[in-house]
Amino acid sequence: MNSTIETILAHxxxxxxxxxxxxxxxxxxIIRSGIAASSSSMLQxxxxxxxxxxxxxxxxxxxxxxxxxxxxxxxxxxFCIDYQRHxxxxxxxxxxFTELTLIGAVDAGIMAQNCLLAAESMGLGGVYIGGLRNNAQQVDELLQLPQHTAVLFGMxxxxPAQDPQVKPRLPAQVIVHENHYHSLDKEAIAQYDQTMLEYYAGRSTNQKQASWSEQTTGKLCEESRPHILPYLNSKGLAQR
Structure with a gap:
């Protein structure tokens, strides 16, 4: 295993x-590493x-x-989607076009991950801040974003002044499908839920007793920032 993979897996x-x-x-x-990331059709x-x-x-x-x-x-x-320059x-x-908004969201994620990995390779740490979208319009105004430019997330x-454990992820057998979409392996999910319960119980702070399944499906049953589409529309994005 080389140092690049070690950095990725230690996130x-x-x-x-x-x-x-x-x-x-x-x-x-860090910034140059982000700019070096893949860009759909080199739209940047x-x-x-x-x-x-x-x-x-x-x-x-x-x-x-x-x-x-x-x-x-x-x-x-x-990180902002930006068609104003174009x-x-x-x-x-x-x-x-909604496709162009999707391209912006995808490219931003790729760019930001390059930035974070570059930072982590230097001994730095970081965290993504999707919470900026809680009040997207106010953030937009604070940063004086022009039309056709919209806030996506922060970093x-x-x-680091802390040393948290690596959080267990879903196993590859759940995420990777071969040739066609496979039905969910509920036993694998049950095992992962148990792994996460043990992980949360062993943390020194922010301990939780809910399983991954309970937490995620509970969140997905709630309203999820319904103001985002009107915000994007107001910026001239995702209108058709």
Whole structure:
């Protein structure tokens, strides 16, 4: 196993950081690693907002659900879908197609994961902040995003001040299908639920007693940010 794979498999979300800053050379490498990621049809439809203003950080932490690490992390990056640059080049561009919004979401995930892996390879840690979409319009206004540009998620980066365990994932036999879609292996899910119960029971903080199945299906039975489609539509995205 090489060092790249070791870094990938050792991933943990880090939410507590030291006060040590990330130097400019490290940050430049992280950003360049993100930019080097695959881009659908080389459209390159992502912009990153680096938030360094303390008051904006504080506001974003609150808008994301009072996640204090948004304010305290050494760096906070916001990943945005961005067709404004293309519209500026050619006003005949049609960013309203839902396919183009999907491309933006996919490309942002690929770019951000490159950034995070680069950071982790340097001994840094981070966590994704989807909570920015709790108040997408307010985040949009705070960051002064133009039309055809929309917030997707944030990322905290810094030197870890915690050492959490690697969280167990679903087994490959559940996720990987061969040649056609296979029915769910409920026994494999039951075993995974037990693994997760043991994992949560062994954590020093944020212990839980619900299984993975109970947690995830419970969440999916709830309303899930119904304001997102109107927000995207208002930005000229995902309209048809």
């Amino acid at each position: 943990r979300s880090i939410r507590q950081f030291t006060q040590q800053p990330i130097d400019s050379e490290q940050l430049d490498t 439809v992502i912009s990153i907002i680096r938030v360094t203003d303390a008051e904006k950080r504080k506001s974003l932490a609150h808008l994301a659900g009072d996640q204090s690490y948004v304010e305290k992390a050494a760096e906070f990056l916001v 519209m500026t080049i050619n006003d005949q561009v049609q960013p309203e 905290c980066l810094g030197y």
